[in-house]
Amino acid sequence: MDYQALETCYKSIRQMTDFVPEIAIVLGSGLGDFADTIEVLGEISYKDIDNFPVSTAPGHAGKFVFGLLSGKKVICMKGRIHFYEGYGAEEVILPIRLIKMMGAKKVMLTNAAGGLNAEFRIGDFMMLTDHISLFAYNPLIGKNISELGERFTDMSVPYDKELCDIVRACAKRLAIPLKEGVYAQVTGPSYESPAETRLLRGLGADAVGMSTVMETIAARHMGMQVCAISCITNITYDISGKQPNEQEVMDAGKKNSKLFTAFITEIVKNM
Ligand code: HPA
Numbered sequence: 001m002d003y004q005a006l007e008t009c010y011k012s013i014r015q016m017t018d019f020v021p022e023i024a025i026v027l028g029s030g031l032g033d034f035a036d037t038i039e040v041l042g043e044i045s046y047k048d049i050d051n052f053p054v055s056t057a058p059g060h061a062g063k064f065v066f067g068l069l070s071g072k073k074v075i076c077m078k079g080r081i082h083f084y085e086g087y088g089a090e091e092v093i094l095p096i097r098l099i100k101m102m103g104a105k106k107v108m109l110t111n112a113a114g115g116l117n118a119e120f121r122i123g124d125f126m127m128l129t130d131h132i133s134l135f136a137y138n139p140l141i142g143k144n145i146s147e148l149g150e151r152f153t154d155m156s157v158p159y160d161k162e163l164c165d166i167v168r169a170c171a172k173r174l175a176i177p178l179k180e181g182v183y184a185q186v187t188g189p190s191y192e193s194p195a196e197t198r199l200l201r202g203l204g205a206d207a208v209g210m211s212t213v214m215e216t217i218a219a220r221h222m223g224m225q226v227c228a229i230s231c232i233t234n235i236t237y238d239i240s241g242k243q244p245n246e247q248e249v250m251d252a253g254k255k256n257s258k259l260f261t262a263f264i265t266e267i268v269k270n271m
Contacts, residue, residue, distance in 0.1 A: 001090045003147045005051055009094065010101045012050035017042050019066050020103035021075035023271055024096070025264065026215060028080070028111035030253020031231060034261045035076040041067040046079070049098075053081050053091040064095075070269040075099055084189040084210055089139035093218035097148065106163065106225045106271055108264070109216060112253045113209035113230035114191070116201045117181060118239055120232050123256050124179050125263065126207050127167050128159050128228040132184040132200070133213045140221055149221035158216050163227035163271065170266040176259070181206025183230055185213035191244045197236045207232060229263075231256055 019042060027034055044064045046052045066075040077099070081092045096107065113126070120126065133155075144151040171178035184200050186192065188210035192200065200208055207230045219226045233252035234244040242248075253260075 001094070002143070003145050006094070006097055006101065006145070009049055009051045009098055013044060013098060013102065016044050016048070017066070019075070020073065021066060021099065022073045022104060022106065023268055024075050024077065024099040024104040024107040025268065026077045026080055026096075026107065026109045028211065028231065028253065030112060030233070030250045031110050031257060031260055032078045033257045034264050035065040035078045037069070037261055037265060038065065038074055038076065039068040040065055053087050053094065069265065072268060072271070074268060075102065075104060080211060080215070082210055083137065083187050083214065089137045089141065089214060092214050093139045096215050096218045097222065100148075100219070100222045100224055104224070107215075107219050107227075108163075108267065108271070109212045109226065109228040110260075110264070111183075111209045111212045111228070111230050112233040112249050113183060113207040114244060115207055115232040115235040115239075116197065117179070117206040120179060120206070120235060122232060122235060122252050124232040125171070125176060125260070126179040126181050126183070126230040126232060127164060128183045128212070128230065129164065129180050130182045131158055131213045131216060132182060132203060132205055133217060136185040136187055136213055139214045139218050149223065153217065153221045155217070155220060158220060159227055160225040163225055166270045167227055167229065167267055170263065170270060174263060174266055176263055179206070179232075183212060183228070184208045186210060192236065194238055197238055208236075227267075231260060
């Protein structure tokens, strides 16, 4: 996809709204409820945007919801595009690019993730301090779109220090025992084998999932400030003895949805 194709999408959005968001929030599996708590000024279904890929993943609604939260202009992606659905990497990151073109300079990414760290429990929130992208396709492969960013994107500090401090402070205020760690993105859709689980843990990953890192890379390419939070929905089989399944991942996300919403709300107020 080139810049012109992006502009086509952007123009299509601009025919529907002139909303200029400050903060973008990408809502992961089972974590979409947050969008209901904002003062909604408008919604745009992905299917109504020219050239836009439509999410087919369960638990993902497929629309932008935008409005106000404590006076801040926010846009939520209710439903993201996953690589495992068969979309290309450029399609996966298209929404992040559009949100930046609309004006957002900060983004909070959320996801459901499997816990690799033996200290983690189902329902824990883990703030990403770093990531491993090596098992996911790098979304910046291909001709660089120089209107968006440079050819070689620095990834020394993928998750913004200032935003991470805000997330920590908010967790403290709400008495949430926030975990921190490294998230590894895999393509999915199959869950990890025992050898893959050991490999990821051996590489220093604390949680594993099928999203987020490609979006972080795209956001950093454009110079956005990024923070990300995983909801630990299952613990890997070698620790828990339980095989992950989609229903449990969704249920664990939903079970935590109230606290998660309160947490995100507090963070956005302070971003
Ligand atoms: N592995 C990969 N992705 C996931 C998992 C997992 O165990 N849980 C939720 N998303």
